[in-house]
Amino acid sequence: MRRISDSTIRRLSLYLRFLEEFERDGEETVSSEALAHRGGTTSAQVRKDLSLFGSFGKRGLGYRVHELAEHLREILGLSRRFRLVVVGAGALGTALVQHSGFRERGFDVVAIFDNDPAKVGGKWDGLRTRDVADLERDLQANPVDIGVIAVPGDQAQVIVDCLVRCGIKAVLNFAPSQLTVPDDVALKNVNLSLDLEALTFALTALQ
Amino acid sequence: MRRISDSTIRRLSLYLRFLEEFERDGEETVSSEALAHRGGTTSAQVRKDLSLFGSFGKRGLGYRVHELAEHLREILGLSRRFRLVVVGAGALGTALVQHSGFRERGFDVVAIFDNDPAKVGGKWDGLRTRDVADLERDLQANPVDIGVIAVPGDQAQVIVDCLVRCGIKAVLNFAPSQLTVPDDVALKNVNLSLDLEALTFALTALQ
DNA sequence: GTTTGTGAAACGATTCACAGCT
């Protein structure tokens, strides 16, 4: 299949959100124009994005809301739930464990680890913080789908290497470092400082 | 000046990180090739990105590390510190207040607000949580540069409208909703569920 | 000889526009 761009995937996720809203509002069908308007894009973009995966609409009618939502969940791999492990029980890691939005969207945090003895044993949302020394053993015994890295930058590569050894194929990285992973592992970086700096650039340039 | 793309800004921020590392390592000069290698891009890309803002290198020599870092800080607007307000004292909001990485990079969280009486008065990193009812008055008295939205999705638009009324020109939004702001306000969305869904797509497609 | 700065070429993503289905 053709290579799908990151921005396409992002938009598909957004379309799914909007379809779920339309469904709650009791809408039966929706046009590419309506979806586009809701998401700040164009109807042609919506149709192109969808056409990369098949032909889900009816000419003259639009798309059936529930049916298209199902197709998108299938495409995005959201037909099942996913198990997450969070490494790093600092402010960010514990916030992620407590964040209810993940569970609502099919992501279950099943374990949290830290290397600080003062933090090991601490309970967050009913989950006991475990020692990162046991990470490899625990993950072998109890595999997860996605690893979340919330440790300081200088420890991030060691942790991601360990996760990869445990067979994890998807990593969300909050540490501000460029991590190296094998080709068959998906890696996404979230770097809040970079986002803030995009804002300072806008503030400085446009004024 | 020509319109600068988001990805260019993102790369410039990364180059700045790498330059700071090179500087710590005592390097005097650096080539576009070295910067590119460190950041997973190409030397042509580095030179194009920089050339959008001026001509900072010497042919045959490369770029002076400290000098280029200064130029980048200037371009990104990082020659001064920025004041942030966090709205929403849930797990995420309080994690952001406590996050030391921001302060290190020039961003000071100077206030945190919530609408839950149980949370108002709570101290985080020495900062007393205030009532969101006072948000507008407090911000008029004590302006900030950047607003950070860490409230549930259904309250985000009300909050951003309030921030805009207070004259804030840059907003970082963690709520999973599409916000509307005037043209002269910079808005950046961080939606962790969208990032996770990019990973589930990769997990499902590439296996 | 080395490395920048930059037009030109190649590539990729978005938008246009319309034939074809309902």
Add this chain to the structure above:
DNA sequence: AGCTGTGAATCGTTTCACAAAC
């Protein structure tokens, strides 16, 4: 008549390649 699906046209970004500077 209304709206999708999709080639063709446009636009923006990345890569190439080389003349100019050191």
